[in-house]
Amino acid sequence: MTYALPAGPRPAPRRQLMMSTGIAAVAGTMLIGGMLSLWLRFRAAAPTRLSSDGVYHIKDWLPADLKMPEVVTNVGILSFIVVCVMVQWAAYAARRGDSKHVVAALGLTLLFGIAILNAQAAIFVQFNVGVASGAYQSMFYAIVGTLTVLVVSGLVFTVASLFKSIGGRATNTDLLNAHALYWYFLAAAYTAVWFVVFVQK
């Protein structure tokens, strides 16, 4: 025998994309957080030696010939600030039903996203230390490479959102809110990596 339940009212908007993006952002946070924790663990465990004047304890962690391209990394974080404004602009314009502004904001997001990717590439080029030279180098390339992959996934999200907006779905607030959330997560992840890996090293 089949028991027929009464049909319910039309379900409220599900915001599935927003929810799943939030979950993905949590997963990404654990990914970067886990990698940074291993980074800190290795850095803390690095052997120490006395400086030549016998005054300071120096950790043997950084390569001797390291030249961190700090200007490029700072440009990266500034670009992320701009991107965060752009994605919020897109979400705001979508709520107002302003498709032209949505497309413009997403286009600018894409532009600055590519600039971030370019900055990442510049970091690899200017870093100029072999990946096989030591623990620091190996871990540096692993964590910055992972961050680069995450930025690429953000760009793919932006391109998909842009195409959908151009195709007539510019007022899809769930899509653009989720898109904004993902870039906020990327900005937070980049900031954490910037502080631990690029600044504190």
Next chain:
Amino acid sequence: MTTIETHASGTQVHATSSDSALGAFLVGVAAWATTTDHKRIGRLFIGCALLIAIAAAALGAVVGVERITATGYSILNKDSIVQIFSLYRVGLSFGVMLPLLLGVAIAVVPLQVGAKTIAFARSAMFGFWMWLAGLGLAVGSTIANGGPGGGNAKMVDLFLLGMGLAVIGALAAAVSVVTTVLTSRAPGMTLLRVPMSSWSALTGGVALVLTLPVLLGTLVYLYVDHHYGRVAFGGNKGISDWMGWSLTQPQTYVYVAMGVGVLAEIAAVVSGKRQVLRPVLLTGIAVVSVAALGGATQVQHALTWTNTSSSDKVKELIPFLIFNALPLLGVLVVLGVSLLGIAQGKPRLVPAMAPALLGLGMILTGMVGHLVSLFGPAQLAGTVFEEGEFIYVGYGALLIGLAAISYWGPKLWGRVLPSSAVLGISGLAFLGTVLAALPMYIAGFANQPANVVDGFSYSGPQELWNIASATGHALVAVSVLLFILTALRAFTAGEVAGDDPWDAQSLEWSVSSPAPSSNFVSTPSVASAEPLLDIKPAGGQK
């Protein structure tokens, strides 16, 4: 043209018939390979996990046989023993525990919460194929002298790559399940009214989302380091050290957390009453997922308690209890409340209750063992006692998976598994689990070392423990094989199931068996945690 078709020769007709059969077969394969029906995706996960379970148990039996004499190698190769143990752990963790219970969740959760489909069905399908391909690469590369401790550097790289893909696949599927529970519930179904197995799928899924990315990050480090310099993580020998936490307790609790609610779900149906102490049960199930904290920290929080002050003992005790004892408390709550509900009701026979109860009991035994092994004065670190814990948890999850297939089989296949077969196979698998694991607990106290098969000797019936363990693994392999054969027969030509064969309480039993492709014609409305009891005569009380 018309004439030729009308007067086709027998040969031509035969060829056409075989072509169409082949075509239908290919279309069928393509339909399964690209399916977005959550029930099919779930069944793909379940089927693959059961096949891997046979292989893993057989491998466990081979290791057990090799340990009987402990004087040399008759079947295995000394150089590959690290890889053999890794293969067993990877197979049971990522090939059985995780995909079996994830597959059950994918197949059942949308039906339970009143959704027409799973959220991001393509993501779940992508997750299955990525998991399968990744696990295949990991296993294949280990066999080809890769994996932890492997001698072929390219195969070691491939193992790490495969594990990474498997983790991404499992994550994609877990995100689909979690999103479904959070966003696709029927009107009126608050989170407090979610069925117990869907609740455990939610909490277990969240635990996976919190821990698997940490493993992924470790795998990225290991891959880059191994592929280029081998300067930071110890090369091939260091892989077990750095990713070993993902193949042991408490991380294995995270893999089984999705299945903890299965017992509570079935127990309520067995009792014939509404769930008693529902908020307590929800809390108990959620508490099991606290194991995610222990997994994500990548450290075993042990109690050494030797030559330490009282304050140091307390400092050790707090993380020990949080990371290891809380999940145990959760399982105790689930068991206790489920049995209390049965005691207060009028119990009736639902065959799936047996494997569900035995499975959770086995997981509980593994958890208790883990607590004991982490207690420093017991001196069990590095012994086979820890292997016993792993076996209890792994095969316990397998038993819960068998329970879930038996219980929801009618809704997924439209037919019922014979009760006698379910009870008999469950008993055999339970016996196998106890035989495989309990001797390891005993041998652990005799200091039999873990992860080796020779070069140890201790007073006591050393051979007996290892013969018993090998027999237990073999029994588990046989019982899973018997289950698959029984299921194949029953689900294709067995007794046709009614729409509600267990007189159950949750939404999935309100649709026809097997469930239609879009689950519900119209979105049902829910007014309580047991919606079917609201519309059954006398509230379903018998």
